Amino acid sequence: MMGKRLWSWLAVVLGGIYFLLPLVGMFDFSLRMQRGGYSFEAYRIVLADTQFQQTFGYSVMLALLTIVLGILIVVPTAYFVRLRFPGLRPIVEFITLLPLVIPPIVIVFGYIRIYNTSSILPLTGSWWGTNILLVFGYATLSLPYMYRSVDTGLRTIDIASLTEAAQSLGSGWARILAVVILPNVFVSVLSGAFLTFAIVIGEYVFAALLNVNSFGPYMVWMGGNRAYEPSALAVVAFAITWVCMGLIQLFTRFSKFSTVRR
Amino acid sequence: MTTSAAILPSAVRPRQALNWFGVAPFFLFALLFLILPTLNIVLGAFRNAEGQATLENLGKLFSPSIRAAFWISIELSLLTAALGCVFGFFIAAAITLGELPRWLRNAILTFSGVASNFAGVPLAFAFIATLGRLGFVTMLLRHWFGINLYGLGFNIVSFLGLALTYLYFQVPLMVLIITPALEGLRREWREAAESLGATGFQYWRLVALPILWPSLLGTLALLFANAFGAVATAIALTGSSLSIAPIVLFAQIRGDVLNDPHLGYAIAFAMIVLTAVANGIYILLRLRAERWVK
Amino acid sequence: MAFLDIHHLEKSFGAQRVVKDFNLGIEKGEFVSFLGPSGCGKTTVLRMVAGFEMPTSGAIRIDGRDVTGQPANRRKIGMVFQAYALFPNLTVEQNIGFGLRVAGEGKAETRVRVAEMLELIGLPQLGNRYPFQLSGGQQQRVALARALAVRPQVLLLDEPLSALDAKIRVSLREEIRRIQRELGITTIFVTHDQEEALSMSDRVVVMHQGVADQVGTPFEIYNRPATRFVAQFVGTLNLLDANLLDAAAGRIGLGDVPVALNRTLPGRTGDRVSLALRPETVALGRKEERNVVLSGHIAEVHFLGSVIRIRVAVAGQLVSLDTFNQPDRPPPSVGTPVEVSVSDRDLLVLAA
Ligand SMILES: Nc1ncnc2c1ncn2[C@@H]1O[C@H](COP(=O)(O)OP(=O)(O)O)[C@@H](O)[C@H]1O
Numbered sequence: 001m002m003g004k005r006l007w008s009w010l011a012v013v014l015g016g017i018y019f020l021l022p023l024v025g026m027f028d029f030s031l032r033m034q035r036g037g038y039s040f041e042a043y044r045i046v047l048a049d050t051q052f053q054q055t056f057g058y059s060v061m062l063a064l065l066t067i068v069l070g071i072l073i074v075v076p077t078a079y080f081v082r083l084r085f086p087g088l089r090p091i092v093e094f095i096t097l098l099p100l101v102i103p104p105i106v107i108v109f110g111y112i113r114i115y116n117t118s119s120i121l122p123l124t125g126s127w128w129g130t131n132i133l134l135v136f137g138y139a140t141l142s143l144p145y146m147y148r149s150v151d152t153g154l155r156t157i158d159i160a161s162l163t164e165a166a167q168s169l170g171s172g173w174a175r176i177l178a179v180v181i182l183p184n185v186f187v188s189v190l191s192g193a194f195l196t197f198a199i200v201i202g203e204y205v206f207a208a209l210l211n212v213n214s215f216g217p218y219m220v221w222m223g224g225n226r227a228y229e230p231s232a233l234a235v236v237a238f239a240i241t242w243v244c245m246g247l248i249q250l251f252t253r254f255s256k257f258s259t260v261r262r
Numbered sequence: 263m264t265t266s267a268a269i270l271p272s273a274v275r276p277r278q279a280l281n282w283f284g285v286a287p288f289f290l291f292a293l294l295f296l297i298l299p300t301l302n303i304v305l306g307a308f309r310n311a312e313g314q315a316t317l318e319n320l321g322k323l324f325s326p327s328i329r330a331a332f333w334i335s336i337e338l339s340l341l342t343a344a345l346g347c348v349f350g351f352f353i354a355a356a357i358t359l360g361e362l363p364r365w366l367r368n369a370i371l372t373f374s375g376v377a378s379n380f381a382g383v384p385l386a387f388a389f390i391a392t393l394g395r396l397g398f399v400t401m402l403l404r405h406w407f408g409i410n411l412y413g414l415g416f417n418i419v420s421f422l423g424l425a426l427t428y429l430y431f432q433v434p435l436m437v438l439i440i441t442p443a444l445e446g447l448r449r450e451w452r453e454a455a456e457s458l459g460a461t462g463f464q465y466w467r468l469v470a471l472p473i474l475w476p477s478l479l480g481t482l483a484l485l486f487a488n489a490f491g492a493v494a495t496a497i498a499l500t501g502s503s504l505s506i507a508p509i510v511l512f513a514q515i516r517g518d519v520l521n522d523p524h525l526g527y528a529i530a531f532a533m534i535v536l537t538a539v540a541n542g543i544y545i546l547l548r549l550r551a552e553r554w555v556k
Numbered sequence: 557m558a559f560l561d562i563h564h565l566e567k568s569f570g571a572q573r574v575v576k577d578f579n580l581g582i583e584k585g586e587f588v589s590f591l592g593p594s595g596c597g598k599t600t601v602l603r604m605v606a607g608f609e610m611p612t613s614g615a616i617r618i619d620g621r622d623v624t625g626q627p628a629n630r631r632k633i634g635m636v637f638q639a640y641a642l643f644p645n646l647t648v649e650q651n652i653g654f655g656l657r658v659a660g661e662g663k664a665e666t667r668v669r670v671a672e673m674l675e676l677i678g679l680p681q682l683g684n685r686y687p688f689q690l691s692g693g694q695q696q697r698v699a700l701a702r703a704l705a706v707r708p709q710v711l712l713l714d715e716p717l718s719a720l721d722a723k724i725r726v727s728l729r730e731e732i733r734r735i736q737r738e739l740g741i742t743t744i745f746v747t748h749d750q751e752e753a754l755s756m757s758d759r760v761v762v763m764h765q766g767v768a769d770q771v772g773t774p775f776e777i778y779n780r781p782a783t784r785f786v787a788q789f790v791g792t793l794n795l796l797d798a799n800l801l802d803a804a805a806g807r808i809g810l811g812d813v814p815v816a817l818n819r820t821l822p823g824r825t826g827d828r829v830s831l832a833l834r835p836e837t838v839a840l841g842r843k844e845e846r847n848v849v850l851s852g853h854i855a856e857v858h859f860l861g862s863v864i865r866i867r868v869a870v871a872g873q874l875v876s877l878d879t880f881n882q883p884d885r886p887p888p889s890v891g892t893p894v895e896v897s898v899s900d901r902d903l904l905v906l907a908a
């Protein structure tokens with residue numbers, strides 16, 4: 001009994017060292033820009049960099065668009081599959097898992113081949129096209145997480161009864177989805193959304209290969225040309241990831257609380 | 263009575279059509295941005311520049327440099343998947359079965375959620391800041407213990423460095439996936455085994471591990487694919503000095519090296535095959551291992 | 557000294573004392589039930605005997621040897637759990653053979669023993685099935701066979717029938733008892749179902765809040781409950797408020813009706829007490845050997861089929877009694893004045 005606890009603590013402590021050291025190292029390094037003491041100089045420089053402001057804002061924009069697109073695609077699908085097409089379920093689930101199997105770099109390679117300037121749909125030829133392609137690509141990457149979250153959320157509510165109740169009051173499909181179903185799976189959708197945000201905000205491969213100047217390529221460029229700023233950027237990115245995950249936890253807990261009260 | 267019977271079918275038909283309208287966007291989206299692009303790559307791998315069927319592209323995969331790149335990638339992915347499984351398993355076992363305080367379990371699970379998503383460029387920066395030439399740990403070891411890591415041949419821009427970095431997202435992913443499986447092990451199974459005279463080791467060998475086997479294999483395959491497709495971390499860490507398959511493909515697509523798109527197809531195709539095989543093995547073994555579950 | 561000897565056993569979880577000064581001796585081959593409401597500590601005692609839980613203090617001896625600190629896997633104790641706990645990855649045969657396998661028993665002997673056990677539980681055809689392919693009752697039989705295959709010194713069953721349907725519960729409890737007799741194995745059977753405990757056991761231990769209130773044969777427990785809790789928990793019972801008029805002469809007052817019990821009672825004159833009597837000891841009308849007669853009127857009549865339960869209001873309190881259904885005689889109607897009679901020996905006086 002005693003030995004068991006000892007081994008467990010040992011595993012946790014060793015794991016803790018491995019996982020905390022890079023965070024400490026990254027933070028320590030980001031503060032060392034000025035010789036002879038710690039300072040926030042690297043952060044000041046990064047935050048003041050117009051490139052940073054531009055690319056970061058751009059990536060936030062992309063992330064938000066991806067989330068909206070993901071919701072528009074995933075929520076109706078998950079809903080109709082549960083309610084009307086249970087037979088489609090295996091196919092849909094298989095498709096949503098594909099992005100975990102096919103490496104992202106392969107997917108973007110396919111985009112470049114299919115949607116290049118000499119194809120029927122030359123998306124990569126224009127600024128708009130490229131960005132649309134990128135958002136759709138990000139929606140693909142986040143599909144497994146988004147679908148899983150929403151589907152789990154739908155499982156906990158009785159969508160058949162909700163739908164019938166809404167229909168008996170004369171609601172149409174779009175209205176049912178927007179007014180009845182979406183609020184009920186709001187927390188699940190949010191979980192998927194924050195995860196999507198964390199994935200998209202620093203994404204590099206899609207952006208670099210589609211020649212889009214977003215936050216990911218900016219970070220890589222900084223990594224190649226500066227010493228201390230990359231660490232500051234890494235701290236910022238890590239903080240964003242934490243906030244996203246923390247918000248997921250918070251909302252999940254909040255929803256449990258509210259269902260208990262109900 | 264008769265009127266409602268006459269009205270119903272016509273009212274149902276457009277509704278079913280409407281239902282299809284609800285799922286159609288998804289299939290269109292999947293077709294355009296997932297399936298067709300992948301299919302294009304797969305077909306392209308078997309065509310030459312003139313569009314004729316050929317196996318020539320696949321043959322090029324066996325040139326020494328590309329074969330070496332794949333080999334390193336496979337080694338790296340296998341190693342980090344296996345180590346990720348082992349270490350992640352220990353941590354998950356510690357927080358589920360190890361009689362640790364509850365808050366610690368929750369803290370570790372939350373952290374794993376963050377760390378498994380903290381991949382890509384920032385992760386590489388964190389490791390450079392820690393184990394790079396001027397990194398935190400490198401300096402710490404030099405000043406406090408007189409150990410010169412780089413003098414001993416270590417380099418963050420190496421197979422070992424990359425493996426160490428990949429483990430940072432592999433281990434937490436394993437923790438996240440395997441913890442529920444471990445929590446599914448019922449206390450009575452262990453007690454039944456004990457009362458029948460089994461040692462802890464015998465319980466794990468004959469009962470717990472066989473029950474966990476499908477989850478373990480599944481996670482191994484997932485971690486393999488996860489590492490195999492990880493490009494951003496590798497590029498940010500090594501530039502393109504370490505030649506692993508996804509970096510070679512990246513360079514191919516960028517046209518940095520010889521501009522032969524069909525070799526790119528072949529590399530991409532081989533990557534799909536490898537991750538698909540990993541997942542296929544998993545599904546097969548899982549079906550076999552789960553004979554005893556409904 | 558008894559074969560299984562539990563000596564001043566105590567168990568606390570944090571500040572909560574779950575088992576308090578538990579003493580019990582079980583003879584070889586005896587079938588003892590722990591009966592008590594959920595949460596009273598039955599499982600905890602059982603788990604300490606099995607070695608899954610360390611007692612806070614006290615000792616457990618089996619066959620004269622102190623096993624208190626011995627790990628579970630060396631105690632040679634068979635355990636059957638409420639939720640079957642069969643290993644899902646092993647077939648029925650492999651489950652039953654598990655104990656022999658880990659003990660390093662030979663393949664041939666194992667096969668023979670497994671076949672023997674399958675025969676014993678009456679499932680010789682099902683050896684190759686997996687647990688999920690069995691019904692609950694079958695799974696529990698297999699769990700029993702698995703526990704018995706290693707020839708344990710003691711068999712422990714923790715509410716093994718609670719998860720089953722009523723019908724299977726009855727047939728399986730008879731089967732467990734038959735197998736226990738056949739093998740002559742010392743057995744502790746935990747249950748919260750008094751009918752199970754009374755019908756199966758050589759002796760019953762009635763537990764209440766971590767304490768063994770009474771240990772005795774089913775007959776003693778039912779007819780001579782030692783405490784108010786035992787009296788109430790086991791069987792249906794009439795509990796009437798009374799006060800002691802004369803302890804030495806054995807007279808009590810039921811409201812303002814005096815009742816003579818003709819035996820010396822514990823306690824002091826004037827004490828408030830409870831008068832306990834089983835419904836089946838009360839008869840409608842005067843009966844020869846029932847020397848206590850009370851008058852009142854019919855308050856309720858419940859027709860239960862073969863039995864009719866009648867409640868009679870006596871001195872402002874209700875007394876339940878059971879009569880058998882007689883097709884040619886309908887039960888009395890509510891409000892009818894009646895007399896009920898009972899033998900003074902069947903009137904138990906318990907502390908209020
Ligand atoms: N591991 C434990 N930690 C804390 N309290 C426990 C533990 N096991 C049992 N208890 C408490 O001990 C009491 C007796 O439990 P148990 O022996 O399982 O009762 P029974 O089997 O009679 O229903 C209960 O109040 C229960 O909450």
Ligand SMILES: [Mg+2]
Nearest residue numbers: 595598599715
């Ligand atoms: Mg219990």
